[in-house]
Amino acid sequence: MTAATGLATRGLAFLLARRRVLLRLTAWSVLETGQTFLIGYGTARALDEGFLRGRADVGLAWLAVTGLGVLLGALGTARVYAAVADLVEPLRDRLVERVVSRGVRTGEPRYLSGLTQQVEIARDTFAGLVMVSRSFVFTSAGALAGLFTLAPPLLLVVGPPLALGMALFAATLRPLARRQETFLVADEALAGDLGTVCPGLRDVTATGAEAQIAAGTGERVEAELRAARALARWGVLRVASLTIGGQMPIVLLLAAALWLLAHGVTAGALVGALAYVTQSLLPALRNLIHGLGTSGSRLTVVLRRLAATDTDPPRPPEDSGPVYGTVTEEIRSTDTSGDLLTRPAFAGAGLRVPVTPGVAADHATAPPALSLTSVTFAYGPASAPVVHDFDLTLPPGAHLAVVGPSGTGKSTLTALVAGLLTPSHGTVRVAGHPVPGPEAAAARVLIPQEAYVFGGTLAENLAYLRPGPVPEEELLAAAESVGLVPLAARLGGLGARVDPTALSAGERQLIALTRAYLSYAPLALLDEATCHLDPGAEERAERAFAARPGGTLVVVAHRISSARRADRILVMDGRSTAYGGHEDLLRSCALYRDLVGSWTPAPAR
Numbered sequence: 152m153t154a155a156t157g158l159a160t161r162g163l164a165f166l167l168a169r170r171r172v173l174l175r176l177t178a179w180s181v182l183e184t185g186q187t188f189l190i191g192y193g194t195a196r197a198l199d200e201g202f203l204r205g206r207a208d209v210g211l212a213w214l215a216v217t218g219l220g221v222l223l224g225a226l227g228t229a230r231v232y233a234a235v236a237d238l239v240e241p242l243r244d245r246l247v248e249r250v251v252s253r254g255v256r257t258g259e260p261r262y263l264s265g266l267t268q269q270v271e272i273a274r275d276t277f278a279g280l281v282m283v284s285r286s287f288v289f290t291s292a293g294a295l296a297g298l299f300t301l302a303p304p305l306l307l308v309v310g311p312p313l314a315l316g317m318a319l320f321a322a323t324l325r326p327l328a329r330r331q332e333t334f335l336v337a338d339e340a341l342a343g344d345l346g347t348v349c350p351g352l353r354d355v356t357a358t359g360a361e362a363q364i365a366a367g368t369g370e371r372v373e374a375e376l377r378a379a380r381a382l383a384r385w386g387v388l389r390v391a392s393l394t395i396g397g398q399m400p401i402v403l404l405l406a407a408a409l410w411l412l413a414h415g416v417t418a419g420a421l422v423g424a425l426a427y428v429t430q431s432l433l434p435a436l437r438n439l440i441h442g443l444g445t446s447g448s449r450l451t452v453v454l455r456r457l458a459a460t461d462t463d464p465p466r467p468p469e470d471s472g473p474v475y476g477t478v479t480e481e482i483r484s485t486d487t488s489g490d491l492l493t494r495p496a497f498a499g500a501g502l503r504v505p506v507t508p509g510v511a512a513d514h515a516t517a518p519p520a521l522s523l524t525s526v527t528f529a530y531g532p533a534s535a536p537v538v539h540d541f542d543l544t545l546p547p548g549a550h551l552a553v554v555g556p557s558g559t560g561k562s563t564l565t566a567l568v569a570g571l572l573t574p575s576h577g578t579v580r581v582a583g584h585p586v587p588g589p590e591a592a593a594a595r596v597l598i599p600q601e602a603y604v605f606g607g608t609l610a611e612n613l614a615y616l617r618p619g620p621v622p623e624e625e626l627l628a629a630a631e632s633v634g635l636v637p638l639a640a641r642l643g644g645l646g647a648r649v650d651p652t653a654l655s656a657g658e659r660q661l662i663a664l665t666r667a668y669l670s671y672a673p674l675a676l677l678d679e680a681t682c683h684l685d686p687g688a689e690e691r692a693e694r695a696f697a698a699r700p701g702g703t704l705v706v707v708a709h710r711i712s713s714a715r716r717a718d719r720i721l722v723m724d725g726r727s728t729a730y731g732g733h734e735d736l737l738r739s740c741a742l743y744r745d746l747v748g749s750w751t752p753a754p755a756r
């Protein structure tokens with residue numbers, strides 16, 4: 152039995168078990184049929200027996216009867232809603248019961264919120280479908296009965312295009328549902344991908360995974376585009392079915408007016424027929440086509456997911472939360488087999504972007520290591536800019552410390568340089584290359600506060616940002632420079648497997664720093680990347696980066712010692728900034744004096 156047949160069987164059993172509710176629904180819907188019938192019939196009589204004979208009172212009386220019919224119909228519709236609730240709520244209860252018991256059984260309660268949300272979608276969609284299909288059936292019955300009562304030839308004009316439109320619509324149902332499902336799946340995959348990638352852009356940059364993430368997400372965008380195009384092509388047929396079934400009868404009635412009048416159809420009956428088509432059939436058909444077309448496919452997808460057999464693994468909710476907070480979890484929870492590189496849990500960790508060797512060029516002719524020109528950035532169109540009309544130029548080999556109170560934009564600045572954020576005005580260039588861009592991306596390495604270590608060997612962790620094999624001597628030399636040697640020895644050497652869960656935050660930072668040190672990127676951005684190291688270890692690591700041949704260092708500093716080591720300091724204070732050496736700033740910048748005061752420990756008494 153296919154999944155679709157299984158669903159249909161279960162759906163039928165569900166409906167049969169609720170025959171009484173269905174009967175009630177039918178009974179109230181009949182009132183709607185009466186209302187539809189009266190719309191055309193009453194109008195025809197009002198004309199033929201009243202207004203066209205100069206008897207306005209009779210005409211008005213028929214219109215009053217029609218109005219009464221509309222009131223009764225409204226009463227019926229109100230009762231229909233109550234009956235639909237009796238049909239829909241048990242479906243919801245059943246699905247919730249199923250989802251909850253499955254969550255409890257499989258021990259995967261974290262999926263419950265996503266699934267119960269899908270239950271709500273299923274309930275609403277099912278209710279909508281019941282309403283539109285029921286309305287179409289009873290409205291059409293009322294309109295067709297009315298046309299026949301007024302004059303059977305009217306049916307000859309309205310019936311065939313209506314039947315043709317319905318047949319075309321029925322023929323598009325399956326293929327369109329399949330395309331709709333493909334589109335929904337592609338859309339959800341893209342949303343899921345973006346939900347993971349966007350909050351984790353910093354992680355992606357830190358692991359040098361931009362190109363592969365862009366390729367992966369690009370493929371999802373392409374898949375959604377293909378699905379949308381296929382859906383649109385079939386959508387055209389659906390529009391055609393509405394045109395043929397709902398709008399063509401109007402044209403035909405007008406075009407055949409003479410013929411109809413010659414065959415005993417009265418003027419009132421002709422107007423009544425037009426009322427049936429424009430006021431009842433066309434809206435009901437439109438609702439049916441839109442309702443069944445979109446909601447039907449959605450309901451099928453959601454129900455199929457919810458009704459998945461108990462042995463199926465539960466599907467993760469679309470939004471699995473920000474990567475920034477979960478990556479470390481994922482990495483920590485990896486075993487030591489070292490195969491994290493292929494795991495989808497953190498796609499970025501498995502991706503390598505070759506960093507161009509030789510980016511560090513001849514200093515004399517080289518462009519600035521970093522330049523920001525009139526850069527303005529705000530997080531939202533209505534937000535105050537965090538960085539405003541900002542200029543900065545760093546020559547190759549410079550060592551800049553960025554300091555300032557919390558929330559003044561230090562991380563925002565590093566994100567702008569790394570290309571994670573795009574300024575609303577101005578330009579950023581790294582080694583002369585515009586940001587964002589592949590050359591600029593290859594020319595800088597970002598080390599965020601959260602250090603990423605994966606379950607491979609220490610050597611694999613260290614060589615991760617290098618395009619090819621790295622000689623052992625080079626790894627050892629880098630470990631020596633950054634201060635990793637004692638940890639490497641404790642772990643059992645470069646070939647030892649690393650268990651990220653067994654490392655402290657500071658030890659992970661040392662590994663990430665050595666990895667960045669080994670990369671070919673001349674510009675290193677340390678965004679609180681040493682915050683878990685003791686002052687001595689921090690000094691050693693920073694000095695190593697500052698001494699890299701051709702290397703330029705930007706450090707978001709959280710200690711006065713870190714700022715003092717830099718040859719220039721940028722003080723950020725909201726929209727204003729100050730720039731200079733330590734002594735200059737002590738003299739000229741009150742905020743810097745305050746910061747230095749708060750960073751310097753009070754002398755022991």
Ligand SMILES: Nc1ncnc2c1ncn2[C@@H]1O[C@H](COP(=O)(O)OP(=O)(O)OP(=O)(O)O)[C@@H](O)[C@H]1O
Nearest residue numbers: 530531537555556557558559560561562563564723
């Ligand atoms: N994603 C974001 N959306 C909206 N506003 C943000 C976002 N990230 C930061 N901000 C705001 O931008 C301003 C600068 O934040 P940023 O993190 O760059 O400051 P910071 O100086 O690095 O702070 P800290 O020292 O605490 O890390 C703050 O007001 C912050 O609330």
